Amino acid sequence: MKIYLIVILLTFNALLAFGQNIKVNKIHFEKLLKTVADGWNEGNARKAANCFTENAIYTEPPDKQNYVGRERLFQFFGGEAGRKSTMKMTWHNLAFDKQTQIGFGEFTFEYEGGKVHGIVTVKLQNGLISNWREYWYESNLDWEKFIGQNKF
Numbered sequence: 001m002k003i004y005l006i007v008i009l010l011t012f013n014a015l016l017a018f019g020q021n022i023k024v025n026k027i028h029f030e031k032l033l034k035t036v037a038d039g040w041n042e043g044n045a046r047k048a049a050n051c052f053t054e055n056a057i058y059t060e061p062p063d064k065q066n067y068v069g070r071e072r073l074f075q076f077f078g079g080e081a082g083r084k085s086t087m088k089m090t091w092h093n094l095a096f097d098k099q100t101q102i103g104f105g106e107f108t109f110e111y112e113g114g115k116v117h118g119i120v121t122v123k124l125q126n127g128l129i130s131n132w133r134e135y136w137y138e139s140n141l142d143w144e145k146f147i148g149q150n151k152f
Contacts, residue, residue, distance in 0.1 A: 022126045029096040029103045029124065036129070037089035037107075045077035053125055058132040065134075085112035092143060093152075101125070107136075108143050115139060117146050 024032075032051050039048030049070050052058070058067040058076075067076050077083070088110040096103035101124040109116050118136025122129055139146055 023098060023101060024124060024127045025098055026094075026096040026103075028127060029122075030094050032124070032127070032129065033091060033094060033103075033105055033122070037091060040077065040087050040089045043078060043082040043086070045074050045079055045082065048077045049074035051129055052132070053128045053130045056128075056130055056132065060134050060136070087111040090143070108146075109136070115141075117141075117143065 036048045036051045039045065039051070052070050052073055054070050055068065056070060056073060058073055059065060067073050088108075090108045090110075092106040092108065094103065094105045103122045103124070104119060105122070106119050107117070109118070116136040116138050118134055120132060120134040122133075123131035144151075
């Protein structure tokens with residue numbers, strides 16, 4: 001997976017140098033979001049932050065969280081020292097529209113002291129996350145109990 005991501009990033013950088021606007025498919029979108037989750041789950045802030053553009057915007061509206069730029073996200077994700085506590089990100093449902101380069105994902109995020117279930121809307125630019133907007137609800141229920149009878 002690490003080599004795959006490096007090859008993708010090198011290919012994208014080469015195409016960007018020639019002014020190409022890269023559109024990716026659902027498989028790439030899913031791998032990208034999995035890489036973000038893997039970075040968080042492993043305590044590897046750089047791995048997660050490298051999935052974002054240099055000037056990415058990461059928000060939780062209206063003004064709960066607002067981070068701009070890959071380096072600011074790297075620090076938010078734990079920086080060189082890593083997070084003080086472990087966290088676990090699990091994706092449930094992912095959807096992606098190749099034409100608009102916008103995707104969605106339902107998730108469960110667990111951390112020391114809590115658990116949240118939510119949804120994120122993501123816009124890609126040249127194969128990386130340029131915009132991340134999340135909404136979540138705190139609940140100690142597991143995913144299946146949280147969604148109840150509305151399973152799909």
